[in-house]
Amino acid sequence: MEQATFANGCFWCTESIFKRVKGVSSVESGFSGGKIENPTYQQVATGTTGHAESVHITFDPKVISYDKILDIFFATHDPTTLNQQGYDIGDEYRSAIFYHNDEQKKIAENKIAELDKSGKYPNPIVTQVAPYTGFYSAGPEHQNFYESGKRPDYCQLIIDPKIQKLLKTFTKEVKEEYK
Numbered sequence: 001m002e003q004a005t006f007a008n009g010c011f012w013c014t015e016s017i018f019k020r021v022k023g024v025s026s027v028e029s030g031f032s033g034g035k036i037e038n039p040t041y042q043q044v045a046t047g048t049t050g051h052a053e054s055v056h057i058t059f060d061p062k063v064i065s066y067d068k069i070l071d072i073f074f075a076t077h078d079p080t081t082l083n084q085q086g087y088d089i090g091d092e093y094r095s096a097i098f099y100h101n102d103e104q105k106k107i108a109e110n111k112i113a114e115l116d117k118s119g120k121y122p123n124p125i126v127t128q129v130a131p132y133t134g135f136y137s138a139g140p141e142h143q144n145f146y147e148s149g150k151r152p153d154y155c156q157l158i159i160d161p162k163i164q165k166l167l168k169t170f171t172k173e174v175k176e177e178y179k
Contacts, residue, residue: 001025001058001059001060002003002058002059002061002066002100003056003057003058003059003100003132004056004057004059004066004069004100004104004106005032005054005055005056005057005097005098005100005135006054006055006057006073006096006097006098007032007033007052007053007054007055007093007094007095007096007098007112007128008073008076008077008079008085008086008096008127009053009077009086009088009093009095010053010085010088010093010158011029011030011053011054011138011142012145012146012155012159013076013077013085013158013159013162014027014029014031014053014054014055014076014077015027015028015029015055015143015144015145015146016145016146016147016155016159016162016163017072017076017162017163017166018055018057018069018072019144020163020166020167020174020175020178021059021064021069021072021149021166021170021173021174021175022061022063022064022174022175023060023061023062023173023175024058024059024064024069025058025059025060025127026057026058027055027056027057027058027129028055028056028135028136028137028143029053029054029055029137029138029142029145030053030054030055030062030135030136030138030142031044031049031051031052031053031054031058031092031135031136032051032052032054032056032096032132032133032134032135033050033051033052033054033096033098033128033130033137034047034049034050034051034052035049035050036038036050036051037134037136038136038151039051039136041139041142042077042153044092045090045092047090047092050091051092051093051094051136052091052092052093052094052096053093053138054096054098054135056135061075063176064173066084066103066104066107067107067174070097070107070108070111071170072166072173073080073097073108074115074125074127075164075165075166075169075170076166077095077162078121079095079112079115079121079125079126079127080121080122080123080124080125080126081095081117081126082094082126086158087094087158093155095125095126095127095128096127096128096129096130097127097129097130097179098130098131098132098133098135099129099130099131099132100132104110105129105131108127108129109113109129112125112127112129118130138140146159146163167179
């Protein structure tokens with residue numbers, strides 16, 4: 001099993017996407033990329049911790065490659081907006097790849113160069129590629145948020161379109177129980 005850690009806006013959205021992907025055994029919502037240990041949701045929301053809302057993914061590289069996981073990452077958010085995804089604005093909502101080893105760094109940098117060169121996006125990708133320095137869970141109230149039904153308005157407006165894009169664009173990579 002391997003690990004991947006990403007930030008691309010609201011972690012509730014990102015978690016709901018990756019838990020539907022074949023080969024992914026776990027997805028946890030939390031925080032990465034900051035300078036303080038064990039930050040709370042309230043601290044990160046101030047934008048002063050340096051942390052981004054992130055997900056920590058455990059996946060089987062025999063089932064899904066890191067490269068394919070990056071394809072899903074880039075396709076399900078806007079990697080060209082600095083410190084913003086939709087209505088969520090601030091450094092804590094930045095697009096970031098926290099690589100766990102040199103191979104992940106190389107794959108991520110090559111993917112960004114490939115996407116920029118392709119013209120897929122009208123603006124350059126601003127996704128940060130930074131070393132993984134730790135991950136802090138956001139706590140149980142932030143896990144499996146989409147399935148919890150706690151904020152159906154938010155989920156319908158923000159998360160549902162991302163899931164629909166996943167289902168349409170990455171049909172072969174979606175677990176059968178989510179099709």
